[in-house]
Amino acid sequence: MAKLTQLIDNEVFRAYATYATIVLLKMMLMSLVTVYFRITRKAFVNPEDTASFGKGESAKKYLRTDPDVERVRRGHLNDLENIVPFLGIGLLYALSGPELYTALLHFRIFAGARIAHSFAYLIPLPQPGRGLSWAAGYAVTISMAYKVLKTVLYL
Amino acid sequence: MAKLTQLIDNEVFRAYATYATIVLLKMMLMSLVTVYFRITRKAFVNPEDTASFGKGESAKKYLRTDPDVERVRRGHLNDLENIVPFLGIGLLYALSGPELYTALLHFRIFAGARIAHSFAYLIPLPQPGRGLSWAAGYAVTISMAYKVLKTVLYL
Amino acid sequence: MAKLTQLIDNEVFRAYATYATIVLLKMMLMSLVTVYFRITRKAFVNPEDTASFGKGESAKKYLRTDPDVERVRRGHLNDLENIVPFLGIGLLYALSGPELYTALLHFRIFAGARIAHSFAYLIPLPQPGRGLSWAAGYAVTISMAYKVLKTVLYL
Numbered sequence: 001m002a003k004l005t006q007l008i009d010n011e012v013f014r015a016y017a018t019y020a021t022i023v024l025l026k027m028m029l030m031s032l033v034t035v036y037f038r039i040t041r042k043a044f045v046n047p048e049d050t051a052s053f054g055k056g057e058s059a060k061k062y063l064r065t066d067p068d069v070e071r072v073r074r075g076h077l078n079d080l081e082n083i084v085p086f087l088g089i090g091l092l093y094a095l096s097g098p099e100l101y102t103a104l105l106h107f108r109i110f111a112g113a114r115i116a117h118s119f120a121y122l123i124p125l126p127q128p129g130r131g132l133s134w135a136a137g138y139a140v141t142i143s144m145a146y147k148v149l150k151t152v153l154y155l
Numbered sequence: 156m157a158k159l160t161q162l163i164d165n166e167v168f169r170a171y172a173t174y175a176t177i178v179l180l181k182m183m184l185m186s187l188v189t190v191y192f193r194i195t196r197k198a199f200v201n202p203e204d205t206a207s208f209g210k211g212e213s214a215k216k217y218l219r220t221d222p223d224v225e226r227v228r229r230g231h232l233n234d235l236e237n238i239v240p241f242l243g244i245g246l247l248y249a250l251s252g253p254e255l256y257t258a259l260l261h262f263r264i265f266a267g268a269r270i271a272h273s274f275a276y277l278i279p280l281p282q283p284g285r286g287l288s289w290a291a292g293y294a295v296t297i298s299m300a301y302k303v304l305k306t307v308l309y310l
Numbered sequence: 311m312a313k314l315t316q317l318i319d320n321e322v323f324r325a326y327a328t329y330a331t332i333v334l335l336k337m338m339l340m341s342l343v344t345v346y347f348r349i350t351r352k353a354f355v356n357p358e359d360t361a362s363f364g365k366g367e368s369a370k371k372y373l374r375t376d377p378d379v380e381r382v383r384r385g386h387l388n389d390l391e392n393i394v395p396f397l398g399i400g401l402l403y404a405l406s407g408p409e410l411y412t413a414l415l416h417f418r419i420f421a422g423a424r425i426a427h428s429f430a431y432l433i434p435l436p437q438p439g440r441g442l443s444w445a446a447g448y449a450v451t452i453s454m455a456y457k458v459l460k461t462v463l464y465l
């Protein structure tokens with residue numbers, strides 16, 4: 001067990017673990033927001049989900065798309081597309097021996113950018129609010145990928 | 156190599172590796188189910204996929220959506236949305252030094268819940284079958300995230 | 311820090327880090343291709359994204375789907391569905407002590423297959439080009455999962 005404890009004692013790794021968990025929890029929150037909008041907007045996609053509204057035509061009218069539900073779903077998918085690279089590249093980056101200060105800067109910008117992205121998407125804020133928050137998270141991930149490849153490259 | 160062998164010798168880490176691989180294989184199975192339904196229902200989305208059915212109008216009619224195909228695809232996306240957090244948070248949880256018994260409980264409930272979710276989605280079972288299996292996996296992931304943050308928090 | 315440096319000094323782990331980063335960067339490229347097609351095809355999904363084209367009806371006509379945009383988005387989702395299992399299973403595989411030669415073979419085939427898959431999807435190439443590249447990446451991931459389960463199985 002000594003080994004594992006030592007890994008988790010490393011400050012850069014602890015910072016990665018903290019921010020990775022935060023952005024994953026934020027992404028998971030999108031599921032709850034989707035459920036909230038599906039219920040309040042009465043917009044479902046699976047017939048079995050509308051069974052409690054009655055049978056036949058009375059329930060069928062709730063099988064529809066709603067702009068708010070679709071908006072949350074797009075935000076959720078965008079999270080997946082951007083947080084998956086952060087998880088993988090960020091882990092390798094944390095193991096590549098960066099300076100603590102630099103690593104924290106990367107992790108904080110990424111987490112802040114993704115939280116800002118969700119607000120920009122859900123409120124919604126006028127562009128380029130969402131675009132810039134997306135680009136900030138993207139750029140930080142590229143920067144970490146560069147450090148990883150520079151350190152470990154083995155083709 | 157000693158290091159790596161020791162990591163993989165840790166029982167909690169081995170349990171994580173086992174259950175993470177199982178849920179990923181289960182998720183990968185959704186791809187095969189999608190292919191199966193696309194072929195049996197003759198419902199494709201890319202024109203190049205219907206080329207073997209002939210040219211022009213005779214092939215074009217197979218470019219359509221099918222309820223069964225869409226159902227599998229929703230189940231697949233739901234897997235991605237829930238298994239990605241499990242992979243990341245579960246790895247950090249396994250490294251945060253939990254009791255073996257507690258860790259196994261978390262991993263087993265998650266894997267069982269996701270397998271139940273797939274059956275509930277594909278059969279489909281009446282609600283709240285799918286909802287409860289989703290919630291069980293979600294709750295277990297939140298519980299692991301709480302343990303990770305309590306152990307490593309470094310903002 | 312000694313620990314982490316030693317992990318990253320392991321040749322198999324370095325190979326995993328290199329190829330995982332490459333396929334994640336490739337997946338991230340799909341976001342840029344989507345943005346490129348959305349702008350050149352003038353096909354957007356969020357009303358706030360078309361605000362710069364003017365107000366009311368003149369902007370509304372750009373809220374539409376475009377076959378090229380949808381094609382890239384399908385390729386991107388397929389990447390997620392396949393690269394997420396590679397990231398998780400590949401990491402555990404790298405820690406399970408495979409031969410360097412065998413590990414490199416797995417990683418190289420996967421990365422090559424996913425790059426080929428993107429070209430096959432975006433050009434698009436006639437089938438079974440895309441199907442075979444998808445299947446190659448899938449098979450390699452299954453092969454690594456088998457090795458992981460054989461080494462660590464702990465239910």
